[in-house]
Amino acid sequence: MVHGASLRGELNDNALVGALGEEYQSAGLDARTKVLLEYAEQITRDATKLTNADIDRLRRAGFSDKDILEATQIAAYFNDVDRLADALGVELEEAFQGLEGQPTG
Numbered sequence: 543m544v545h546g547a548s549l550r551g552e553l554n555d556n557a558l559v560g561a562l563g564e565e566y567q568s569a570g571l572d573a574r575t576k577v578l579l580e581y582a583e584q585i586t587r588d589a590t591k592l593t594n595a596d597i598d599r600l601r602r603a604g605f606s607d608k609d610i611l612e613a614t615q616i617a618a619y620f621n622d623v624d625r626l627a628d629a630l631g632v633e634l635e636e637a638f639q640g641l642e643g644q645p646t647g
Contacts, residue, residue, distance in 0.1 A: 577603040581610075582617040589618070 566579050581600055584592055600610050626632075 574603045574605075578605065578613060582613060585614065585617040586621055 567576065571579070577599055581592075581596060584596065597610060600613075601607075605613070
């Protein structure tokens with residue numbers, strides 16, 4: 543994924559980014575971060591199944607309503623962009639080809 547390359551640049555931790563790409567639940571993240579990623583995953587899988595209990599869980603983990611809104615917007619945006627690119631057959635720019643298992647040609 544191209545997103546992984548960006549994350550590597552931000553975190554400067556190849557092992558963590560690799561673990562996140564495989565299975566974030568076992569990547570050694572703190573409980574607060576896991577709650578947020580579970581929320582983002584549910585947005586990706588089926589946002590219609592989210593309930594007030596999901597929002598309350600984020601609040602109990604220490605996220606403000608502003609944090610929750612931003613996380614929701616970011617997850618929804620990436621889902622939208624990825625689906626548009628997939629549907630239109632958009633190919634990666636040359637600089638990103640060959641990264642993280644992406645095709646090179």
